[in-house]
Amino acid sequence: MIILSLCVLCFFNTGKKHRFTCRAQLDTGSSFGQCGRRNLLDLFMAMDGDGDGYLMLSGKMGCQESSEVINAILDFDYEREGGNYDLHVRKHNVVISKLLPQFSADDLTVGITRLDDRRYLLSTDQYALLVCKSE
Numbered sequence: 001m002i003i004l005s006l007c008v009l010c011f012f013n014t015g016k017k018h019r020f021t022c023r024a025q026l027d028t029g030s031s032f033g034q035c036g037r038r039n040l041l042d043l044f045m046a047m048d049g050d051g052d053g054y055l056m057l058s059g060k061m062g063c064q065e066s067s068e069v070i071n072a073i074l075d076f077d078y079e080r081e082g083g084n085y086d087l088h089v090r091k092h093n094v095v096i097s098k099l100l101p102q103f104s105a106d107d108l109t110v111g112i113t114r115l116d117d118r119r120y121l122l123s124t125d126q127y128a129l130l131v132c133k134s135e
Contacts, residue, residue, distance in 0.1 A: 020047040020112070022120055022132030028061060028099060041070055041099070045122075045132065053078050053087070055103065057096055072096045074103055084111045102129055 026041045041059035055074045060067045072095040076087045087108045097104035102124065110129065113121040122129040 019049045020134070021045065022122075022134045024130050024132035026057065026099065026130070043130065043132070047078060047085070051077055051079060055096065055100075057099065070095060081109070084109050100129075102127075 022045050024043045024045075026043050028039045028041060039059065039061040041057050041061070044056045044058075045053070047053040053076050055076070057070055057072045059070050061070055062068050072093045074093045074096045075090045077090060078085045078087045080086075087110055089103065089106055089108075092104065102108065109124060111121075111123050111125075113123065115121055115131065118133045118135075119131055120134060121131050
């Protein structure tokens with residue numbers, strides 16, 4: 001019975017693409033905002049398992065009187081190469097390029113390292129990009 005259950009589970013899980021999503025908050029610091037106020041933006045990244053992905057930034061930046069609403073999306077294609085992912089940006093976003101200059105390049109190799117049950121480290125071979133939580 002146990003072997004039959006395992007076979008059924010394996011059968012229904014084969015062919016399913018692994019979807020990766022994670023959330024983080026980006027602290028833009030006072031260098032991007034006015035009035036010396038720190039701004040936190042919500043970051044969401046998704047990779048659908050079929051080679052398509054996107055990164056989304058949303059929130060408000062600036063002072064209460066002159067805050068700017070941020071809603072920016074960066075679409076990319078990706079391929080898995082060993083333990084890394086080669087991302088190719090389909091269309092650049094000016095806001096994301098300003099706040100995350102690493103994503104201003106056309107191509108970026110990213111490693112995704114599991115830190116614990118829900119947290120992941122996204123990094124390049126030169127530096128850490130961000131730590132995010134998966135749902």
